[in-house]
Amino acid sequence: MIAYRSLRVALLGGGSVGAQVARSLLEDRDELAHRVGASLDLIGIAVRDVDAKRSVDLPRELLTTDAERLILGADVVIELMGGIEPARTYILQALNSGADVVTGNKALLATHGPELFAAAEQVGAQLYYEAAVGGAIPIIRPLRESLAGDRVKRILGIVNGTTNYILDRMDTQGDSLEDALATAQELGLAEANPSADVDGYDAAQKAAILASLAFHTEVSVDDVHREGITAVTAAQIASAAHSGHVVKLLAICERLIDPDSGVEGVSVRVYPAMVPRSHPLAAVHGANNAVFVEAEAAGALMFYGAGAGGVETSSAVLGDLVSLARRHVVGGPGLTESKHAGLPVLEIGKATTRYAVTLDVIDEPGVLATIAGVFAEHGVSVETVEQSVATATPGGESTAILVIGTHGAREAALAATVADLAANRVVARVASVLRVEGA
Amino acid sequence: MIAYRSLRVALLGGGSVGAQVARSLLEDRDELAHRVGASLDLIGIAVRDVDAKRSVDLPRELLTTDAERLILGADVVIELMGGIEPARTYILQALNSGADVVTGNKALLATHGPELFAAAEQVGAQLYYEAAVGGAIPIIRPLRESLAGDRVKRILGIVNGTTNYILDRMDTQGDSLEDALATAQELGLAEANPSADVDGYDAAQKAAILASLAFHTEVSVDDVHREGITAVTAAQIASAAHSGHVVKLLAICERLIDPDSGVEGVSVRVYPAMVPRSHPLAAVHGANNAVFVEAEAAGALMFYGAGAGGVETSSAVLGDLVSLARRHVVGGPGLTESKHAGLPVLEIGKATTRYAVTLDVIDEPGVLATIAGVFAEHGVSVETVEQSVATATPGGESTAILVIGTHGAREAALAATVADLAANRVVARVASVLRVEGA
Incomplete structure (x- = not known):
């Protein structure tokens, strides 16, 4: 030729x-x-x-x-x-x-x-715009074309390499967030001002792009509920590990039914969540990215690779250029962006998620019943309870640690539960509230 | 619209x-x-x-x-x-x-x-033809378009779900090949006549398709070196596990320089091989498929999902249909298959691979030196040697087990080494020869 x-x-x-x-x-x-x-x-x-x-x-x-x-x-x-x-x-x-x-x-x-x-x-x-999400990983084209005849139900994405590097170091090396961030900065993986990464802005932009494509709906970054990793503690990572989980910053795009109106909509959110170690996303280490897609017919798919880097990302740019140039050569216009579905974007309060809540509680009889009562009051169903041995505080008070895993609950119900727990006499401290995804 | x-x-x-x-x-x-x-x-x-x-x-x-x-x-x-x-x-x-x-x-x-x-x-x-390889997994389109501006170096694919299910069961449940195959047949994952799967024919067809696309070269299934899994034993799986490996049936497509002529060519082969547990392919369980692609710019990518199933595969067919129909609607011809590179397909003897060779040897002084000498004679460099404790055979002879890991060696040199080992007096039996990939 x-x-x-x-x-x-x-x-x-x-x-x-x-x-x-x-x-x-x-x-x-x-x-x-x-x-x-x-x-x-x-x-x-x-x-x-x-x-x-x-x-x-x-x-x-x-x-x-x-x-x-x-x-x-x-x-x-x-x-x-x-x-x-x-x-x-x-x-x-x-x-x-x-x-x-x-x-x-x-x-x-x-x-x-x-x-x-x-x-x-x-x-x-x-x-x-293949290079806009996941660096070198082909994810835009698969969503835009390969899954064009299927219906995406959910996307769980590790789409920010810097935060994955930090969380992976905390998990595998036992580093504190500050130490892991400092190492990432030394390696050039994090900026001097790391806010775009650690506060989840970068991941939220990518979540908006993925959700727009996957659901044929216009989703702006302003529609994305965003929480970064700055509040993640070494203790949370250790506690997650103890229960067979790893903490990842996830971009979540989900098609769901608004529980109040019964209307179908999409929920797009970014936050650190516990993922079971057996989930394919748990094996994504270092600064790598991966996008886990659940589609109605195709089932579970995962796309994995380098999420950043000049050389790596140039592969995605050149792939776009060659594809586009081929069509230019043979003539005729190409694809247009599909936004026909126009689903409403639901606020995070509409989404249902499982949670792990860690509490420091006073060690006295009846505490578990009190705690369980607070959850029940807000309609949040408890799936697992783990209680550690009691320890004495410097003040001489004896406390225990309770880790409570919930069934799927709505954000608002969980927030109300946590507020009531924090105000309860038997709770010394709400040590951690983390969502659980991919289970 | x-x-x-x-x-x-x-x-x-x-x-x-x-x-x-x-x-x-x-x-x-x-x-x-x-x-x-x-x-x-x-x-x-x-x-x-x-x-x-x-x-x-x-x-x-x-x-x-x-x-x-x-x-x-x-x-x-x-x-x-x-x-x-x-x-x-x-x-x-x-x-x-x-x-x-x-x-x-x-x-x-x-x-x-x-x-x-x-x-x-x-x-x-x-x-x-997205559905031809990897069922629901988008792999044809990423190779054909997303990586169109990059240069693929190597593909390691788990492209046959039946054999992956069998090998995974042998690894995780300790089943024999026969038992695992019987279970696969009961579950409808394997045919009554399982030859297309277990003898590697299905994987070889997919390897030919992947290699053709990745290297812009016409590769027929007749060009593919093919070995199935029927000779894989529970002992080999256990031995692989012992050294931190898992056995997978791999479709391997590799761009390499003919060591004899210095000319660039491609090697396409299917065989069971040991993969380090830390490699992303090692985590592909059950009947799932995954294609691991190494490209010059993009680095390592992996595409994972269901490799078969009527519903799952229909997703790939419909994705093709919608993409194609969109172009039909907007007019103008689309892509043509690129075969401009026309690289020669090299026989397996040209490829360099690492091997793990397990020998039952007579337990006497100087055996290791003798064995090492045989490897050296054929220019095969030994990387690791592991010797188990000696055991007595019913015949009263004392034997030991040697597992020898090689550096990269050519097929022909390894075959000659193994032939000489089998004929050597100190070797009671060549218990296993397995290639090691992905390390």
Whole structure:
């Protein structure tokens, strides 16, 4: 097969992913031309500073600070700048000029996705974004196409490598959160300001993207209930391990029936949860990512791999580019984003989850009955109770530790239960409340 | 979005997958129409016997024995009959009449793939086959599109659920091969004649399909080195477990340099091998499948899920149908199969693998030196030696068990080593030779 035409590719962003993409386009030119049936000509790389130091040497003559001019001459624009602006404006310019776009910009998609998809649809241009979730892991295309004839019931995703690294170290090395975070920062896995990762913002953006795709429904990052890992303690990790669980920061996208109205909706939430050790997600170590999908017909599927890294993520970008370029070559428009279902997004209070509640209680007769009574009052059904041996506090009071596992309960009922427990005379302290998923 | 036209879908085969596909097309008609932008009209189901008993009730008026006539009126033909003929003839008829085709027929693709892809390319029709490998697991599309800009180095696949179930039972329950097979047969996981599974034919077909896609090279099932699991013993499983390994039937597709000619080629082989317990594939239990892919940029990826089952596999078929129908709706031809690389397929003697060799040896001084000498003679480097305590045979001779782990060695060198070991006076028996992969 001989390349019979060429496609002009503009790259926006010369960071770790962008530089790798540029390198592959230049070094693997012939091989890519064979795969596409056309040559992919990198016509320029828009950067903020052409003199900045980069991990990969880029040809000086390709660098430019004039992104808008570069976009005007392109058939395909690859946006790897990140952030909302000017990325949003550039992508809209590209689409409106008829160019196809590949992006890995999760923040932008999770906030302005509908606007971008509408712009693409209007002119019949393509917008691909495999790199936005799970780095190198193919998850967008499987959801968008492979499962297009199935119905996704639930997604449990480990979609943030930094927090998985931290929680994995706490589990396997017994580190405190602070020590594990410091190690992650030393290794370059966490930023100096780690908030985007540890507070769950990054995972929430990815959850919004996954839920939108899986449920054919527009879900914005603002619809996502978000809790980070900063409150996770070494004691919680140890207690989870003791009961055969591991704590993971999960992005959960679930199709469910609103228990109040009976209407079908979706629940999208990010929080640390206990996962049984036997679950495939429990074996996802280090900074790896994995997305566990439960579909009506397909059953349980899992997609696993490197969730970040410039080289790894460049694989997803190039896969999008080649797929898109092939369609460009053979003509005809491609996929449009499906949002026909338009399901309501339910607040977290509508979701039903199992919980593990750890209490320091006064060690006296009748305590268990009192505690059980509080749960029963709020309609929260208790599945397991584990009581440790009593210990004496410095104040001379004798206390015991109770770990109570519940059946599925609603957020609101559990919150009310915990509030009442905290106020109860026999409870010295609510030591931990953690959800249990994947069981 | 409103369906603005319709696509006529013909189904060939009313078995467990076919019946599920038919049911979904009928029951989920509206939802599928929304996703595609056109209605999918099931115009008929070609079966051998319209009166046969089926797992799913199919409308009698859709059943026909006249497949050829059905094909003539179809926009899309779904072939789920299995076997070579008449499936091959029907698919060629469909493609030549301009219809797109979805198939799950691994046997046909692994033997006549190039003929079918050429026929599709000639008329600009599409041939999709996600269901042919890994049941519900999206693996064909990720290889074909997501990794289209990357370079696959190696695939290690658990692609046969029956043998994985048997080996998993032997590992976790201590069953013999015979008992595990009998249980699989009772559960309907293995056929009365289990040869296609236990002799590795099914896995070899899937290996050929994966290798063709991953390496852009035509690989036929005849190119695949194939060993089944019938020679795997409970003792081998126990010995593997002892050294932290689990035995899996692997489909291995590898890009490598011919050590003799220096030319790049591919090696495709199926055999039972020891996998370290820490490897993600070791955690694939029961009848599940998983495909572990190592790519140059993406690094290690794994795709996991149900490898068989009518309902599960119907998800892959419907995903293909919807993807294909969407392209049908928006116009323009789609993907053609890429075989531009055309790498030579190397015989197994060219591949380098690590081995674990278990020997019953005479217990006398100097035996280890003798054994080590035999390995050295053939240039096979020994990595580990483990010697068990000596035991006396009924004949009064004292023997010991030696387990020798090698570094990477070529098949031919190892075979010569084993032949010499078997003929050596100090070796009572070569108890086991197993390859080690994924380490």
